[in-house]
Every structure is written in C-alpha cells, then in structure tokens.
Amino acid sequence: MITCGIVGVTGYAGLELLKLIEQHPTIRLEKVISDSSAGMTLSELYPWLQTGPKILEPFQADALDGIDVLFLATPSGVSADYIRQLASFPGVVIDLSGDLRLPSGLYETWYGKPPVTETIQREAVYGLTEWNRELLTKAKWISNPGCYATAVSLALLPFVQHDWIDPAHIIVSACSGITGAGKGLSEKTHHAKSNENVQLYKIHAHQHIPEIEQTLFHMGGTEATVSMSTHLLPINRGIMATITVQPNDHVSEDEWVNRLQNAYMDEPFIRVQRGEPEIKSTVGSNYCDLWVYKEERTHRLTIVSVIDNMQKGAAGQALQNANVRFGFDETLGLLNQPQYI
Numbered sequence: 560m561i562t563c564g565i566v567g568v569t570g571y572a573g574l575e576l577l578k579l580i581e582q583h584p585t586i587r588l589e590k591v592i593s594d595s596s597a598g599m600t601l602s603e604l605y606p607w608l609q610t611g612p613k614i615l616e617p618f619q620a621d622a623l624d625g626i627d628v629l630f631l632a633t634p635s636g637v638s639a640d641y642i643r644q645l646a647s648f649p650g651v652v653i654d655l656s657g658d659l660r661l662p663s664g665l666y667e668t669w670y671g672k673p674p675v676t677e678t679i680q681r682e683a684v685y686g687l688t689e690w691n692r693e694l695l696t697k698a699k700w701i702s703n704p705g706c707y708a709t710a711v712s713l714a715l716l717p718f719v720q721h722d723w724i725d726p727a728h729i730i731v732s733a734c735s736g737i738t739g740a741g742k743g744l745s746e747k748t749h750h751a752k753s754n755e756n757v758q759l760y761k762i763h764a765h766q767h768i769p770e771i772e773q774t775l776f777h778m779g780g781t782e783a784t785v786s787m788s789t790h791l792l793p794i795n796r797g798i799m800a801t802i803t804v805q806p807n808d809h810v811s812e813d814e815w816v817n818r819l820q821n822a823y824m825d826e827p828f829i830r831v832q833r834g835e836p837e838i839k840s841t842v843g844s845n846y847c848d849l850w851v852y853k854e855e856r857t858h859r860l861t862i863v864s865v866i867d868n869m870q871k872g873a874a875g876q877a878l879q880n881a882n883v884r885f886g887f888d889e890t891l892g893l894l895n896q897p898q899y900i
C-alpha cells in the first residue's frame with residue numbers, strides 16, 4: 560500500500576483522479592490539496608461521492624511527509640510554481656499540466672510562461688505509458704502527456720517507428736469535449752456559445768503540436784512535421800483525432816489493420832478496431848481505440864484515435880503511470896468499461 564496526495568482536487572482532472580483512487584486497492588488517498596477550498600471537507604465539496612470527512616488543505620511543500628506520490632492536477636504555470644517548491648520532496652511527482660513536457664525554450668514559445676528549472680525538466684520522464692515503461696519505473700518527476708498528444712502519438716508512433724508513412728506530411732483534425740478546457744468559463748466554453756455549436760480554436764497553434772513532434776522523434780525515432788487543427792465539441796468528454804498520412808508501403812487496408820494490431824498486441828488499454836470509430840466507445844474508460852482506413856482513390860491512410868480526455872488523456876494515464884512507477888499491475892483500478900450510453 561502506498562499513499563498519495565492530489566493537488567487541485569476541485570478541478571475536473573483532480574476530481575477524476577479522486578474517483579479513480581477511491582477505488583484503487585493499493586493507493587490510499589492521504590492528502591487532498593486545494594487552494595480555493597482549503598478548510599472544507601471532501602464530503603462538503605462532493606456529497607454524492609461519500610468520501611468521508613477528509614479536510615482540504617492549502618498547498619504547502621513542507622507538509623507532505625509520508626506521501627509517496629503527489630499528483631498535480633493544476634494549470635500550467637501553477638504546476639511549475641509548485642514543482643519549484645517540491646525540489647526536495649522525497650516522493651514521486653506526477654504533473655498533469657504541460658509544465659514538464661517541453662524543454663525551456665520550446666515551453667516559453669508555446670506556453671508563454673516561465674519554465675521550471677532545466678535540471679528538473681531534463682529529469683522528468685514523459686508518461687506516455689505504453690512507450691516509456693522502463694524509464695517510468697525509476698522516475699522522480701513524471702510528465703503526464705497532453706490529451707490530444709496522447710490520442711495522436713499513440714496512433715502515429717507505430718507508423719513512424721517502422722517508417723510506414725512520410726513523416727513530413729501528417730495532417731491532424733482533432734476535436735474535444737468541453738471538459739478538455741477545464742472548469743473555468745470562457746466565451747467559447749459558455750453554454751450559450753458551446754451548446755449546439757462546433758468551434759475551432761488554436762488552429763495550427765495548439766501547444767500539443769510540439770509535444771507530438773517531440774514524442775515522434777524521441778520514441779518513434781523520426782523527425783516529423785505535424786499540422787493540427789483543433790475543435791471544441793458540444794459534448795462533455797472525449798477526443799477524436801482523425802489523422803491523414805501518406806503511406807510508404809502500398810498494402811491492403813487489412814494489412815494496415817494487422818500491422819497496427821500487432822504493434823499493440825500486448826497492450827491492455829489499446830484496442831485496434833475494425834468497426835466505425837466513435838467517441839462514446841472510450842468515454843468513462845482508460846482505453847484508446849484506434850482504426851486505420853485506406854483511401855483507395857488517393858492511396859492515403861486515415862488513422863482515427865479516440866480517447867476519454869479525462870481518463871487516458873489525463874487522470875487515467877496518470878494512475879497508469881503511478882501503477883508502473885510503484886510496480887503494481889498497470890491496469891489496477893483502471894479496467895472499467897466505457898459508459899457508452
């Protein structure tokens with residue numbers, strides 16, 4: 560049994576982690592940390608969860624004795640500030656924000672905020688679990704991947720690793736449910752604007768673009784150029800990334816599916832499907848569903864990747880990484896099926 564703390568437990572990802580950890584057999588929730596709601600009890604905050612009287616505390620780096628793993632479910636910039644204060648914290652830190660994902664220069668360009676120290680950033684292990692297990696088992700800082708980056712990288716890595724596609728021409732059209740933007744309101748996420756609407760945002764400027772390119776390089780061994788347009792859907796959860804690529808091999812669609820199935824044959828959370836892709840097939844679960852279509856007329860391939868942004872795209876993968884880091888069965892607490900309906 561190990562102990563954990565969650566920082567930012569009033570946010571969407573923090574709540575998702577809380578729900579998952581409440582059901583986890585070998586991780587005990589020891590501290591719930593919240594700057595905005597310190598002093599309240601969890602049961603006041605979420606009466607429907609019936610979590611008991613645990614009191615929310617403000618973040619204090621020197622009050623974390625006995626915590627084995629601390630999850631930071633806080634916005635970029637805020638995580639960086641906490642990480643600087645956690646330099647001598649003896650436990651493991653899993654950060655769900657973008658603050659540990661990119662080297663300083665790239666981080667400043669894409670996030671426009673002061674980076675964490677270069678030493679900490681270099682030490683951080685990128686937590687795309689399926690592709691980095693060995694390093695994760697020894698990590699002190701774990702950088703949990705972004706939601707779009709998870710969906711897109713899991714789909715593309717086998718293709719770039721085996722040189723199956725032209726890495727210079729990768730076009731991604733990705734869409735996300737509204738929880739991807741966190742609980743704060745903005746004009747775009749306001750109900751009147753988001754409901755019954757599909758909106759573009761950060762077109763070709765999303766901060767997950769350099770993260771994906773870096774992942775394809777470090778884990779797939781290929782320098783790739785990714786164009787990505789991002790859309791907000793009028794649904795709560797889920798991401799669908801539709802990726803168009805130019806294949807190097809001219810094999811049948813069946814053969815492409817077989818190749819992808821072989822690549823992920825032993826992965827408990829990656830399901831390569833032959834059926835119609837839909838967001839609901841993963842929402843409420845830690846699965847990533849992949850499809851590949853061959854377009855006979857243009858010889859292009861369309862790869863589709865679907866995840867729940869709150870689970871495989873955030874809290875679920877963070878827990879998967881904690882399982883790997885502490886030597887537990889990777890699927891512990893995570894094998895629930897999608898809600899579907």
Ligand SMILES: NC(=O)c1ccc[n+]([C@@H]2O[C@H](COP(=O)([O-])OP(=O)(O)OC[C@H]3O[C@@H](n4cnc5c(N)ncnc54)[C@H](OP(=O)(O)O)[C@@H]3O)[C@@H](O)[C@H]2O)c1
Pocket residue numbers: 566567568569570571572573592593594595596631632633634635637655656657704705706738739740741742743868869872873
């Ligand atoms: N939502 C997703 O689908 C998703 C997917 C992948 C990654 N992430 C990342 O996970 C982190 C949390 O995302 P989220 O969607 O849960 O965000 P959120 O709903 O906005 O919650 C963030 C929480 O962070 C805490 N916080 C501390 N200082 C803050 C500040 N200055 N401004 C705003 N919040 C502050 C707040 O909790 P307290 O007041 O309780 O401290 C707040 O509830 C972000 O870095 C996000 O990029 C989210």
